[in-house]
Amino acid sequence: MKIYTKRGDAGDTGLFGGGRVPKDDVRVDAYGEVDELNATLGLVRGFSPPPELDAMLHRLQDQLFTVGAVMATPMDAKAASHLPPLKESWVTDMENAMDRFDNELPKMTHFILPGGTQAAAALHLARTVCRRAERRAVPLLREGTIPKDVVIFLNRLSDLLFVMARVANHRANVQDVKWIPEKPSES
Amino acid sequence: MKIYTKRGDAGDTGLFGGGRVPKDDVRVDAYGEVDELNATLGLVRGFSPPPELDAMLHRLQDQLFTVGAVMATPMDAKAASHLPPLKESWVTDMENAMDRFDNELPKMTHFILPGGTQAAAALHLARTVCRRAERRAVPLLREGTIPKDVVIFLNRLSDLLFVMARVANHRANVQDVKWIPEKPSES
């Protein structure tokens, strides 16, 4: 089977389990953004993040494929029973990692200008792409056609990516730059 | 003429041929995404892909400007006759390139974690941005206000970018990492 099947040339495409929908369907849009997020994590890894972060990113990329498969499957489709399981432990693992990293990092009480090392900068970018994917997933959650675990996963992941960006800088001795808002104008 | 004309400060803008539309019009959104795709290809080229791929990317960037010009022109506008032609050979060239690369590459029967060399990682990112552009172009196709060749071009291009990512890794002796889904949970 060739990689290019041309089946999508007219603007519609297939879900897992078989239904066909237009490519601008909210569902396709949502897992398309998860695919973009996954690619952005690949970009981060190309910038040689600290090995511990790289291993985490590898795991997250793997998990995101399960998230993507779940999103590509209408909850009531027969195919749903063929899906690999979305594990709750993935979320608690992320929370534990954040708690652990928090001890290593200076306390944060301000926004920070995204950037620093190339890996940190790309992690911030991934954070914002993750949040975009979350925004696109929310209408599916509201319609009840994806499990709520998908949004929880993405919500936690964007926070983890923020913390990982900080760790990447911290371990490279690069200081995060705080955003100090100006005083409101009198009026 | 200054680069900044300020004409768009109120939120509307001009199409090729003259009509004005709000900047959040589906058409503007769609060719804006093609612009972003083109910029992402520029980023790939900044990561020194193999020379053969770089030359292809140069050509694709050039073709995308024609695609963009076509998308920026309502099909019934007089300006349409001033457009450079969208060539069918661009699509068959992409198909031939994929067939040729396929011989060089190990057979693929699984998803792969996007990443590898910096060029490969950026090619995967470009692949997902291309698919986003395709999703935004589809409503215009449905309305019949862009030629179908635009969607065909983008559909084929995203597959080509996938194959090019694999080639970039293969020629750098970097192995693609397969996604092996876990067994579905009994239930």
Place this chain on the structure above:
Amino acid sequence: MKIYTKRGDAGDTGLFGGGRVPKDDVRVDAYGEVDELNATLGLVRGFSPPPELDAMLHRLQDQLFTVGAVMATPMDAKAASHLPPLKESWVTDMENAMDRFDNELPKMTHFILPGGTQAAAALHLARTVCRRAERRAVPLLREGTIPKDVVIFLNRLSDLLFVMARVANHRANVQDVKWIPEKPSES
């Protein structure tokens, strides 16, 4: 307070000033894109742009947080009076910078293929992300729920990023490649 509050796990979130909205609300989408733009500027800075550009980018990142705070605050909210001011001088500063750079650069009468140095390529990417953010801000402007200065800022910024990309290449002795459209086909 932990970085992950889990408050957004159900798909809704808080604005500045206190109201809650779904995460796919146009307002959240719009400032989410500004966040992505800010992260993309961080990426540019990771590619070592010329020092003068780097200093400008630092300033722009700072300004974008004020833009983001303004966008995250419904214009009629009490919190609006606690916002740092969006300054008109930021726009005139950008215009002056463009005028100044224009003298240094060869005159431009064609589109250019986005790319060149890594910093220039990332600046083009930032330019297109800026324009995407602008597209998402426009519906809020139309509803009258953000000040018009937000769109003006983003409109001018995308032009500045174009010029900065050209400067990044020019100072690195990299020539921009023009797009020369083919002649329209007779018909």
